[in-house]
Amino acid sequence: MYFRPYPVLSILTLLGLGVLIWLGQWQWSRMGEKAEQIAAWEAVANAAPITLTEAICGTPRPGVPVEPAAGSGSGIRVWGRNEDGHGGWRRFVAVEPPDCAEGGHVLQEVDFTVFGGDEPTNAGPDFRIMPVPAHGLFDAANNPEANEFYRFDAEQMAEVAGVDSLNAEYWVVADRGLPPELAEVPPSRHLGYALTWFGLAAVLMAVFLAFHAAHGRLGFTRR
Incomplete structure (x- = not known):
């Protein structure tokens, strides 16, 4: 296997990948926070x-x-x-x-x-x-x-x-009833957002690898 990445493209891709993963983790944490807030509200309803x-x-x-x-x-x-x-x-x-x-x-x-x-x-x-x-x-x-x-x-x-x-x-x-800030964006919505960001991160990585493979910079045979 060989891999010769383009330096500038690799840096930009890593930056984009970091942002997408951070956004996905943020939405994942918001999902947990929102679930806890709804549970607390329902406990005293x-x-x-x-x-x-x-x-x-x-x-x-x-x-x-x-x-x-x-x-x-x-x-x-x-x-x-x-x-x-x-x-x-x-x-x-x-x-x-x-x-x-x-x-x-x-x-x-x-x-x-x-x-x-x-x-x-x-x-x-x-x-x-x-x-x-x-x-x-x-x-x-x-x-x-x-x-x-x-x-x-x-x-x-x-x-x-x-x-x-x-x-x-x-x-x-x-x-x-349930406050708008809890009802309008339920935990399931945050889960969807998190999966979307994580999915975009996976797509970005796939495109990055496919681009290098198409330009002869990534392969699985010995050269």
């Missing part, structure tokens, strides 16, 4: 509601039902979807944090207004405490001046809400 103090001062359990608290201010608007999948503005107000909380006020959802609609729909009666969503790669930029938020930003939101600080870990949201 039917639990009795607890107070915000119990939810935050005890061992935080994402998805646990909580009793709504009294909020203040006109609220901030966060882009989102209702239970029917219609886009609109979710309005949140700042709730006084329990004494044990160190992260400031907690945002609590109060109503939802569909784009083009005039009347907001009450968010109640059931609420859950959830981790604030992580920034998405394609999230639009916030517009604090217009009170329009597309990603969670504790500093910007606190200024609009008129409070000193906001809890950057948890907020209280209306219970609409």
Whole structure:
């Protein structure tokens, strides 16, 4: 067997192969993380509601039902979807944090207004405490001046809400079933993405070897 690789092509191929494998491993890890998050949510889905103090001062359990608290201010608007999948503005107000909380006020959802609609729909009666969503790669930029938020930003939101600080870990949201960030991209989707990236890595390697074989630089006979 003989193999005389093209130096530049080999370097580029190795770089591409590394990126594809990294993407595949990332999606594989996201599959496990998403499965754990869904399992944690389902474990408390039917639990009795607890107070915000119990939810935050005890061992935080994402998805646990909580009793709504009294909020203040006109609220901030966060882009989102209702239970029917219609886009609109979710309005949140700042709730006084329990004494044990160190992260400031907690945002609590109060109503939802569909784009083009005039009347907001009450968010109640059931609420859950959830981790604030992580920034998405394609999230639009916030517009604090217009009170329009597309990603969670504790500093910007606190200024609009008129409070000193906001809890950057948890907020209280209306219970609409499994959260969109868990339902829209289930673990099976991440598995498909991982297999796609790994498959592309295998194809890249096959093309690399086939190219060298076609140019007489790879063979399985003695020369």
